[in-house]
Amino acid sequence: LLQEIEAANPANAEAIEQFRLRFLGSNNVIKPLMGEIRNVPNEQKKEFGQLINKAKEQAEAKFDALKAVAEAAAEKSQAAGLDITAPGEPIDLGSRHPVAVTLNRIVRIFERLGFVVAEEREIEDDWHNFSAMNTPADHPARDMQDTYYLRNSTEMLLRTHTSSVQARVMTSQKPPIRIIAPGRVYRNETISARSHCQFHQVEGLYIDKGVSFADMKQTLYYFAREMYGPNTKIRLRPSFFPFTEPSAEMDVSCFICNSKGCRVCKYSGWVEILGCGMVDPQVLINCGIDPEEYSGFAFGMGIERQAMMLYTITDIRLLFENDVRFLKQFSSVI
Ligand code: PHE
Secondary structure, three states: OHHHHHHOOOOOHHHHHHHHHHHOOOOOOOHHHHHHHHHOOHHHHHHHHHHHHHHHHHHHHHHHHHHHHHHHHHHHHHHOOOOOOOOOOOOOOOOOOHHHHHHHHHHHHHHHOOOEEOOOOOEEEHHHHHHOOOOOOOOHHHHHOOOOEOOOOOOEEEOOOOHHHHHHHHOOOOOOEEEEEEEEEEOOOOOOOOOOOEEEEEEEEEEEOOOOHHHHHHHHHHHHHHHHOOOOOEEEEEEEEOOEEEEEEEEEEOEEEEOOEEEEOOOOOEEEEEEEEEEOHHHHHHOOOOOOOOEEEEEEEEOHHHHHHHHOOOOOOHHHHOOHHHHHHHOOOO
16 A cells, blocks of 8 residues: 555646545545454554555645645646636637539539539630630730739739630640639629629530530529529520630529518619520631530629528628628538
8 A cells, every 4th residue: 555655646637636536535445444454463553554644645645745736837837827717718610601502502503414523724825814804916806804923924914704615625636625614703893782703604505416505595494493493483584705606695484582571682683693505616617626516505603692692692802802791601501
């Protein structure tokens, strides 16, 4: 017993308490030895009693020493601004950004139709962003997308649309091609509640033998219903893009719902969400695909406007400021 007390070396508060209970507590192991004293021969009684007392004293001394050491350590860490007994700080978990949530939803829908994600660079050359897409240098359509060029360069730029990915894919893959290309794009626009100099698009491209305008319409109709509900209607309006012919813009019928019910949004009840059209034969030729053999459709849509519609956000700038008070409101959205 004496040896055990001597050797004991409890390392933490818990172990020290175990030591106290074993040797000094109300049910300690020394106590019963007192009773044993009557079984000890008379001539040894004195020695036995002394041994018990020694054990008791040793245990007490050891406990006091242990306590002192532990307290000193606690004081030291407190002085260093560290309270080792304080409960841990909860870890702040992040959540998905509403633009990412919206983008993922769009991508999932097209993946179900067999579209494969193609991701490409944000710093592009003039050819992939413009020339290949049938927008030569003097083309007035370049004014539609005010471009950021890299310093000292007339060749390298920040892509103004994800249509650059069309050129990247068509020059590196053989038809059939069925891709969607999500990503960030940049335009030199004045920042306001409605527009920003950076935003996100999802591009779609489908090229095969005998692809028709009807295929495009059905694909986009399916998308609109998956995204905005089974009663959603679509409306195609004639439009112009240098890289598609014919071209159209698509509106979806739109309702805004809250706890009080739903109402038709905006004035007309329609919201434009994308541009689309049949891939211009010149674009196919530019990218080495024979327009006699293949045809295809393409579409491009902005993400921010759709995110704003889904979550009734009225200022696009909120999506880029990343104020946690704003972002935390989406912590339950996946
Ligand atoms: N690139 C066009 C834009 O940024 C959208 C578009 C993509 C239109 C593909 C037609 C086909 O507005």
